[in-house]
Amino acid sequence: MSDSKENHLPESSLPVKKGVSVVSEAVCQEVMGRADAFTAVENVFSAMAKNTAYNFPVIREAIGHADALYGFKSGFDRDGMVLGLKSGGYWPGNVQKDLTNHQSTVILFDPDTCQLKSLVGGNYLTAVRTAASSAVSIAHLARKDSKVLGMVGAGHQSTFQLRAAVEQRDFEKIVCWNFHPEQIPNLAAVAEELGLPFESVTREELCAQADVIITITSAFEALIDKDWIKPGTHIACMGTDTIGKQEVDAKLLTVDKVFTDELAQSIMLGEAQHAIAQKLIHQSDIVPIGEVINGTKTGRTSAEDITLFDGTGVGLQDLAVASVAAELAEAKGQVTYFNL
Numbered sequence: 001m002s003d004s005k006e007n008h009l010p011e012s013s014l015p016v017k018k019g020v021s022v023v024s025e026a027v028c029q030e031v032m033g034r035a036d037a038f039t040a041v042e043n044v045f046s047a048m049a050k051n052t053a054y055n056f057p058v059i060r061e062a063i064g065h066a067d068a069l070y071g072f073k074s075g076f077d078r079d080g081m082v083l084g085l086k087s088g089g090y091w092p093g094n095v096q097k098d099l100t101n102h103q104s105t106v107i108l109f110d111p112d113t114c115q116l117k118s119l120v121g122g123n124y125l126t127a128v129r130t131a132a133s134s135a136v137s138i139a140h141l142a143r144k145d146s147k148v149l150g151m152v153g154a155g156h157q158s159t160f161q162l163r164a165a166v167e168q169r170d171f172e173k174i175v176c177w178n179f180h181p182e183q184i185p186n187l188a189a190v191a192e193e194l195g196l197p198f199e200s201v202t203r204e205e206l207c208a209q210a211d212v213i214i215t216i217t218s219a220f221e222a223l224i225d226k227d228w229i230k231p232g233t234h235i236a237c238m239g240t241d242t243i244g245k246q247e248v249d250a251k252l253l254t255v256d257k258v259f260t261d262e263l264a265q266s267i268m269l270g271e272a273q274h275a276i277a278q279k280l281i282h283q284s285d286i287v288p289i290g291e292v293i294n295g296t297k298t299g300r301t302s303a304e305d306i307t308l309f310d311g312t313g314v315g316l317q318d319l320a321v322a323s324v325a326a327e328l329a330e331a332k333g334q335v336t337y338f339n340l
């Protein structure tokens with residue numbers, strides 16, 4: 001009924017179609033803050049757990065050119081009415097061209113018509129949404145009295161991770177270990193800017209001191225032993241997003257409580273892949289963090305619990321932040337439009 005009414009609206013009262021919006025990397029950086037990213041990611045994890053948002057199977061292929069890995073992640077969030085995909089990959093030669101190795105673009109469609117809505121730069125948003133993911137895990141799973149944050153990794157993502165994490169708890173100190181020691185000063189500079197003492201330590205010392213640990217490396221072998229972790233620690237494993245990668249001892253997945261962004265990815269290409277392959281855990285031992293957000297499953301139950309979050313990075317996170325960035329940019333008149 002309402003459709004036929006709308007079809008007869010005079011042209012002047014129809015919504016003005018401006019065309020496809022383009023939101024540049026620079027504009028994303030200007031409009032998309034950590035608080036908005038946190039809310040967008042928390043909401044989409046919640047929707048995933050309610051089965052109102054779905055990630056579709058991920059495609060990732062070596063293309064046989066430029067040593068590159070290309071792929072796309074797509075999904076639909078029925079609650080947020082966001083449909084689209086992030087396409088991009090890893091081009092190792094980019095660094096010689098003064099470009100970031102990881103390149104991506106988010107493409108958003110109108111869920112009612114499938115018309116192209118927006119093209120949004122995905123590089124900055126990937127870092128922001130990944131940092132928001134571990135921040136959501138800290139907010140819901142780390143002890144409230146956590147004081148020391150341990151950073152394993154000091155590459156591109158690590159500074160975003162640090163900035164987002166320190167907003168969740170009253171951390172008093174940062175400890176760090178990195179495979180490439182020459183990168184550590186980049187992270188130390190951010191800690192200094194945030195007014196937090198920073199210490200470069202061994203991996204074992206990091207685990208002895210830290211109440212919250214973030215791993216964000218491209219390691220293919222375990223860097224953290226289960227025996228090094230003290231009771232009450234929360235660990236957010238954020239680097240393992242591909243089959244074969246690994247940052248922590250597989251036995252660490254047998255700690256009190258293991259959580260993830262998405263179960264299917266966790267057991268296939270996340271940190272849990274190794275514990276599953278070694279039959280140390282069953283997939284039913286892993287809880288989607290959305291269940292904790294929604295209150296349908298418990299998170300930490302005691303100050304002694306060791307909690308682990310396997311943050312694999314899902315397409316819906318990209319779509320969530322890109323959609324908010326596009327809305328904010330459009331509201332501020334910072335987009336350009338084109339018609340196909």
Ligand code: NAD
Pocket residue numbers: 102126130152153154155156157158178179180183216217218219220223238239240241311312313314
């Ligand atoms: P980067 O290249 O800037 O930094 C790589 C980091 O890994 C550095 O700290 C480096 O010292 C460390 N490293 C490299 N080789 C290592 C080894 N053999 N052992 C231990 N550490 C090693 O990369 P980045 O952009 O900071 O990304 C870090 C990781 O996070 C990558 O694996 C990337 O795929 C992953 N990532 C995950 C998500 C997600 O949603 N989970 C999102 C973005 C990136």
